[in-house]
Amino acid sequence: MMRAIMVKIIKYNEKNFNSILDKRINSKRLQSNKIELKVKKILNDIKRNKDKALFKYAQKFDNIKNPNKDLKVKSSEIKKAKNLCNSDSIKALKLAANRIEKFHKNQMPKNVTYKDKEGMSIKTRWLPIERAGVYAPGGKASYPSSVLMSAIPAKVAGVNEIIMTVPSYSGEINPLTLVAAEICGIKKIFRVGGAQAIGALTYGTETIDPVDVIVGPGNQWVAEAKKQVVRDVNIDMFAGPSEILIVADKSNNAEWIAYDMLAQSEHDESAQSILITDDDLFAKKVSNNIKSIIKTSNRSEIIKKSINKNGLIIIIKHIKKSFDLINKIAPEHLSLMFKDAQKIEENITNAGVIFLGKWTPEAMGDYIMGPSHVLPTNGASKNSSGLSVYNFIKKISSIKNSQKTIKILGPSAKMIAECEGLDAHAKSIQVRLNGK
Known part of the structure; x- marks a missing residue:
């Protein structure tokens, strides 16, 4: 009691x-260390055995009888989900999505280009990552709002493809979760949760492509899995x-x-x-x-x-x-x-x-x-911040010198190279100071 x-x-x-x-x-x-070894075993299994391992865990934990056929959510299922949802609920999700999108559009950084008085031209471009994985929680409650909050920043950032994984119960997924995914433009949705979902998104299988970043909240198994794969893929945070x-x-x-x-x-x-x-x-x-x-x-x-x-x-x-x-x-x-x-x-x-x-x-x-x-x-x-467009973009800087730039800045750069004992660095600059 x-x-x-x-x-x-x-x-x-x-x-x-x-x-x-x-x-x-x-x-x-x-944090409990009890699940650390179990998660490690699952991740290694997914990494080595791909779909074979993924299907095994889908049958065991998500109760999917035929994962080879039913792991991926079909478009007809999303259409059915929409019919099961109250129209006011869908309207509320769309309003939320519009507000989330508007906020994140205002958050996007601008490209920077400038030329300094020494004749150096510098440009910084912000680029989206290619593919993002969204983990949609499905534990003691189902949270379609987390789909919006995780996927819309990726969409605004310009990510080319968003893949979503979500735990299911005997193959069933909360209809509003599927509707939220459609609102976000997610085309690939898989019935898989837990550490095995994180492993599949990280290492890829024959069914699920590997991604560049994994975002979204989950239970302790998901948190531990994200912690263990952080060397192989970017993650949002240890939630x-x-x-x-x-x-x-x-x-x-x-x-x-x-x-x-x-x-x-x-x-x-x-x-x-x-x-x-x-x-x-x-x-x-x-x-x-x-x-x-x-x-x-x-x-x-x-x-x-x-x-x-x-x-x-x-x-x-x-x-x-x-x-x-x-x-x-x-x-x-x-x-x-x-x-x-x-x-x-x-x-x-x-x-x-x-x-x-x-x-x-x-x-x-x-x-x-x-x-x-x-x-x-x-x-x-x-020491960290909430999920945003910055989790889905990277920057590349490009630099162009003129001969004038080398003449003005080269001697100081060469001096620093010599102080660090890097002779080839210094020579790389000196030959240009001597050149025409």
């Missing part, structure tokens, strides 16, 4: 605050369970804040929801609302485990001085709901995305605001 719901409440000035906080945030960040940090004063509606916290906790037992506030009574109100809401939630068991293990409310004396604490936690999602929140925003350097004000719930960011919801977790926002 599940024990009572308990949202841990601590004060920032407590003697053992740092140890309590570290233990709480690290509890979800500690872990979802997390949110909310900074809110007592002027907010406690029920709203409770729902914002539970919106993360319902994702996964390992998800984390943290609130920072400056008022003891408000903290208790939020805690009581959480306990009340859980009773009627359709994902109550998941939420209970998440809140009991990873949930936290921190009471701080001055809410506007919480940025050091925010930067230490480095959350995936950060919500700031207090007066003049935009002023403190400039002091925040570690967050996947920031939501400002009570009318900007993180839940909307999961679907329709524009920036991708595929974001760094487990403190990774200290």
Whole structure:
């Protein structure tokens, strides 16, 4: 029987605050090594045996009876999926897709060309990668929004081909997931999930072509597989369970804040929801609302485990001085709901995305605001960013000198080569200084 719901409440000035906080945030960040060897075995099997191994795992984990025939989703299945979906749901997905596309179009970098006073012409071109793999999660819930958030940046970047893999249950895929893929223009969709999907996208098989980058969230098997293939293919990030940090004063509606916290906790037992506030009574109100809401939630068991293990409310004396604490936690999602929140925003350097004000719930960011919801977790926002067009493009610079350039810059370049003891480098420059 599940024990009572308990949202841990601590004060920032407590003697053992740092140890309590570290233990709480690290509890979800500690990765198990139990699956590492199993994932390695699957990846090696896919690499060596291609379709033979892929079909074996598709039968075992996705319950596909005839993977040779049914692994790839047919166009007729997508048409059928559209007929199964509510028209309002499709309309909502299309609106979300348009907003995501608009945001990422504004994000695209420009090519740069210039000529300096020494006569050197320099050009930098941004080019899309050839092929991208999108992993669409299909675990305890199905997320068509993740298809949009992962594939649209690739589409905007100009990627030539997008391949999607998605776990299935006895061959069945959520209809909205297939509709989302069609909205994104994805032509190749395969019923395969887990480490075997990552292996197929990385090394290629007779059925699935290898890709240049793999993006999209997944379970611990997917995360471990992406970690192991990173030398062979680019990936978006090492994503872990979802997390949110909310900074809110007592002027907010406690029920709203409770729902914002539970919106993360319902994702996964390992998800984390943290609130920072400056008022003891408000903290208790939020805690009581959480306990009340859980009773009627359709994902109550998941939420209970998440809140009991990873949930936290921190009471701080001055809410506007919480940025050091925010930067230490480095959350995936950060919500700031207090007066003049935009002023403190400039002091925040570690967050996947920031939501400002009570009318900007993180839940909307999961679907329709524009920036991708595929974001760094487990403190990774200290050194990385969310998925964007930059994950799907590369740059090439080209340089052209004149004889004037060599005469002006050559001697200094030659001097540096000599300092480094690279004689051929120096001679390569000197012969041109001597030439006509």
